[in-house]
Amino acid sequence: MxxxxxxxxxxxxxxxxxxxxxxxxxxxxxxxxxxxxxxxxxxxxxxxxxxxxxxxxxxxxxxxxxxxxxxxxxxxxxxxxxxxxxxxxxxxxxxxxxxxxxxxxxxxxxxxxxxxxxxxxxxxxxxxxxxxxxxxxxxxxxxxxxxxxxxxxxxxxxxxxxxxxxxxxxxLPKREVNAGLAEVIKYGAILDHSFFEWLETHIDDLVALDLQTLQHCIGHCCQIKADVVNRDETEKGDRALLNLGHTFGHAIEAHLGYGQWLHGEAIAVGMMMAAVLSEKLGHLSFNDVARLERLLAKANLPTVSPDGMTPDDYLPHMMRDKKVLAGKLRLVLLQSLGQAYIADNTDRQLVIDAINHCSQFD
Known part of the structure; x- marks a missing residue:
């Protein structure tokens, strides 16, 4: 234990x-x-x-x-x-x-x-x-x-x-297991590059529900979360980094109607949008975006937007997000795999381009 x-x-x-x-x-x-x-x-x-x-x-x-x-x-x-x-x-x-x-x-x-x-x-x-x-x-x-x-x-x-x-x-239904893996992958992407690499090696065992691997994974994720909460209980600083992909993902859930997509499925697509936006801003490399996409795909998670959803469907929900301050959109983005940051007032057109890049009509 x-x-x-x-x-x-x-x-x-x-x-x-x-x-x-x-x-x-x-x-x-x-x-x-x-x-x-x-x-x-x-x-x-x-x-x-x-x-x-x-x-x-x-x-x-x-x-x-x-x-x-x-x-x-x-x-x-x-x-x-x-x-x-x-x-x-x-x-x-x-x-x-x-x-x-x-x-x-x-x-x-x-x-x-x-x-x-x-x-x-x-x-x-x-x-x-x-x-x-x-x-x-x-x-x-x-x-x-x-x-x-x-x-x-x-x-x-x-x-x-x-x-x-x-x-x-x-x-637990397989779809729910996969949805949980989105949050697992998030931890590696935002705060722990070595854990991201571990996931690339062990993702098949996690999907197959190997209990020993799962116990190690859950323990590591809980330790990361606990460390963040210890520093910032009410999300005034570092804790906001745990929201990678959530501003995009919550828009998917709200637009489709809660329960149509599982939370983790929406967050997986949201992480891809955040990664693409990070690349467009000159931070994340193309190779790292591809690594994230491969890992999400191995976890049987979606990496493109729900069919037919456009930027006009995302933006109204995103502007009501809890992380919006003084009418300015705040997003969690990636400097690199394992290093996240808060971006204030990101160029609206780049946000739209990232949504379009990850859309099925693109």
Whole structure:
């Protein structure tokens, strides 16, 4: 078992990574008679709700659960209200613990519920998708979507513990595994060239769900994320680098309708657009752009824009992005593989050219 620590003084917490952790009471900071509300969806519940409930019952907890619909399109205020209703009906107080059992959608919605319910209750992240295990469960970003923008309503709110059971990946659809690899590749592209090279060598093992390789990969990604969050919890500086490809990718998700493309699929195309733009600005080499494209393709991820999407479909969403300051578009771009930077007020025509370059009609 790996253990990575997020160091935030009195709000520090561990990330446990290993096989079979859902049935290990020792990794959960709970005690006898604690009240627990598990938030999950119908898909994940079929596989893991009873297993996790049994673990909490062994501890002596009082356990209830609420089921949300499955999918990015349900990352909404309506789903948030379902959690609040379940908590209130069962008279949960400030001493309750919310447990997020699922992927990024469940983690984000349950985390925001924990941040809001009675002005804040404890919560535990139990991510069951690769994307949530390497990225969204760590760092305390919680939110719901709005039809005009992704993750526009939320809060920074740290979990008490993150428990990553790699066995949950065995029941994950291949498309979801591939989507998670987009965030894995992102870490190498922005901050760790040697990890990018490691991925080029081991991507086939990751796609094939070799658990030993996956455990090493998840641990490394969580350490990178933890180090960034330690330095910049609320995204005033370095943490913004973790958004490589996200401004483009969020535009894809919002334009198509949430859930049509998986988050990681949209981010893969967004990273390609950011890489092409970086090349047009004279930073990233043509060879490095090609290496990124090959690695994404090996992970079975898209590298071109959804059919028919034009710059006019991207730009309105991009200008509503959270990283826009004083009406100026801010993008995460690459100096080289392993070295990212924030670009302010990038030339609009170059942005359009990068979108066109990665479009199917080009």
């Amino acid at each position: 790996y253990c990575v620590k997020v160091e935030l003084k009195e709000r520090s917490y561990p990330i446990y990574i290993g096989e079979g952790l859902l049935s290990d009471p020792s990794v959960f900071p709970l005690k006898k008679l604690d009240k627990v509300m598990i938030v999950t969806n119908s898909t994940v519940a079929e596989y893991y709700l009873k297993l996790l409930t049994d673990t909490f019952v062994k501890i002596g907890c009082q356990v209830e659960y609420v089921l949300l619909p499955d999918g990015e399109q349900y990352k909404t205020l309506e789903s948030l209200n379902l959690i609040f209703t379940a908590l209130l009906k069962s008279n949960h107080g400030r001493d309750t613990t919310i447990v997020a059992l699922g992927g990024g959608v469940i983690g984000d919605v349950a985390g925001y519920a924990a941040a809001s319910y009675q002005r804040g209750v404890r919560f535990i992240q139990v991510p069951t998708t690769l994307l949530s295990q390497v990225d969204s469960s760590v760092g305390g970003k919680t939110a719901v979507n709005h039809e005009l923008g992704k993750n526009m309503i939320g809060a920074f709110y740290q979990p008490t513990t993150v428990v990553v059971d790699t066995l949950t990946l065995k029941t």
